[in-house]
Amino acid sequence: KFLAHKDAVEPRIQAFLSDNRQFALEAAAAVDKKISAGENIADLAGIPGAIKDNICIKGQQATCASKMLEHFKSPYNAAIIDKLMAADYVSLGKTNMDEFAMGSSTENSAFQITHNPWHADYVPGGSSGGSAAAVAANECVWALGSDTGGSIRQPAAYCGVVGIKPTYGLVSRYGLIAFASSLDQIGSFTHDVEDCAIVLNTITGHDVKDSTSIPQEPKDYKKSLVNDVMGMKIGIPKEFFGEGLDEACRKSLEEAMETYKQLGAEIVSVSMPHIKYGIAAYYIIAPAEASSNLARYDGVGFGLRVEGKDIVDMYQKTRSQGFGPEVRRRILLGTYVLSSGYYDAYYLRAMKVRTLIKQDYDEALKQCDILLTPTAPDTAFKIGQNDDNPLAMYLGDVCTVTLNLAGLPGISIPCGYKNGLPVGMQLIGKALDEETLLRAAYTFE
Ligand code: GLN
Numbered sequence: 001k002f003l004a005h006k007d008a009v010e011p012r013i014q015a016f017l018s019d020n021r022q023f024a025l026e027a028a029a030a031v032d033k034k035i036s037a038g039e040n041i042a043d044l045a046g047i048p049g050a051i052k053d054n055i056c057i058k059g060q061q062a063t064c065a066s067k068m069l070e071h072f073k074s075p076y077n078a079a080i081i082d083k084l085m086a087a088d089y090v091s092l093g094k095t096n097m098d099e100f101a102m103g104s105s106t107e108n109s110a111f112q113i114t115h116n117p118w119h120a121d122y123v124p125g126g127s128s129g130g131s132a133a134a135v136a137a138n139e140c141v142w143a144l145g146s147d148t149g150g151s152i153r154q155p156a157a158y159c160g161v162v163g164i165k166p167t168y169g170l171v172s173r174y175g176l177i178a179f180a181s182s183l184d185q186i187g188s189f190t191h192d193v194e195d196c197a198i199v200l201n202t203i204t205g206h207d208v209k210d211s212t213s214i215p216q217e218p219k220d221y222k223k224s225l226v227n228d229v230m231g232m233k234i235g236i237p238k239e240f241f242g243e244g245l246d247e248a249c250r251k252s253l254e255e256a257m258e259t260y261k262q263l264g265a266e267i268v269s270v271s272m273p274h275i276k277y278g279i280a281a282y283y284i285i286a287p288a289e290a291s292s293n294l295a296r297y298d299g300v301g302f303g304l305r306v307e308g309k310d311i312v313d314m315y316q317k318t319r320s321q322g323f324g325p326e327v328r329r330r331i332l333l334g335t336y337v338l339s340s341g342y343y344d345a346y347y348l349r350a351m352k353v354r355t356l357i358k359q360d361y362d363e364a365l366k367q368c369d370i371l372l373t374p375t376a377p378d379t380a381f382k383i384g385q386n387d388d389n390p391l392a393m394y395l396g397d398v399c400t401v402t403l404n405l406a407g408l409p410g411i412s413i414p415c416g417y418k419n420g421l422p423v424g425m426q427l428i429g430k431a432l433d434e435e436t437l438l439r440a441a442y443t444f445e
Helices: 001-014 019-036 078-085 129-136 151-158 193-203 249-262 275-296 311-322 327-338 345-363 390-396 402-407 434-444
Strands: 048-053 092-095 142-147 162-165 185-188 233-237 266-270 371-372 412-416 421-428
Touching: 001 019, 001 092, 019 092, 048 129, 048 266, 092 129, 129 151, 129 185, 142 162, 142 193, 142 434, 151 162, 151 185, 151 371, 151 412, 151 421, 162 193, 162 434, 185 193, 193 412, 193 434, 233 249, 249 371, 249 412, 249 421, 249 434, 266 412, 275 327, 275 345, 275 390, 275 402, 327 345, 345 402, 371 434, 421 434
Parallel strands: 048 092, 048 142, 233 266, 233 371
Antiparallel strands: 142 185, 162 185, 162 412, 371 421, 412 421
């Protein structure tokens, strides 16, 4: 049923970069067999999903939507893929994204433009736009993405689905192709919070192969699906509700606050004075790490190689033909802020600001259980709108990037519509307190 629906809508949506139906049908048949044999199956077993194309699956493509990795096949599984296999997962294919996860619209893919299922002239958001659109268009039930500065939450908001970025370190990054390692985190897209808990149960857990993975006992996030926020303190950081916020979105969020109040939650106002430096700090730290992580694409180890007259010429040709304009921009920016003489002025300062932002969150979350903010300042924008204005695109990340700088969990859930396009609400939790986030989100939907 899902394959037929996918075939019908995919020419319009263009969410997928690969088609995995052979594997999907075999995996589903294996689950059927287990069921007929009376065996226990996992919650996720046989349920059609999709995987962002920067997550490695042995023997399959992992292009990162880049010409650099167009013909690359992963020799190993990401740690989460092993976990998904143990749960008898079914994936219909790898999904489109901004090249190397750099962008907020999925327009930076080297291969295709993904369309927002609510209106084909609009972007699905990004960088995990393929995964968000695939779920929103009902091509699959769940999908995985990665979130470095909002790449799960923002496309979830634009496409009207649930998207979670767990606490940094809760999900192993082993086998996630690195963009900015201190910010990257894998998470999920689903239609509702219950499905979100099920995917989270499957992909979380300590992994010795990721040194930043947090050692802790696995939790059952389904236990957080409690329809009750009585007495919960919800903080509203006023800095997220300033001038740049669209009025219709503001109204939807205020209605959501009212709903929470009626359900017995207490709404408190909090202040986070350093949030305004979030975009500046993020767009120094993320490119700095990216410039280092992407140094490996040199035409030697793997990926594209364009021959040249000597080795330097080969490097130059490979890297200028393999990377698209946004990735090149980030590498240049990152190399600049890390170079001697500029390191102290840019990178080091950005890292100090990162600490101040983290402290703002620590202070704010002492006064409440979770924070409520917009996921983005507005609903989805038109395809092509920001083509000549990368800065406008960066500024749109203002509500999401600071969570990654602080390592905190965030979930985006739909809270309204503006001109037929979904509005997203972001809930932010304390580190490793996904339970409270899920409970608040579940009660709201
Ligand atoms: N839009 C942000 C960026 O371009 C975040 C991307 C992401 O989370 N991968 O860097």
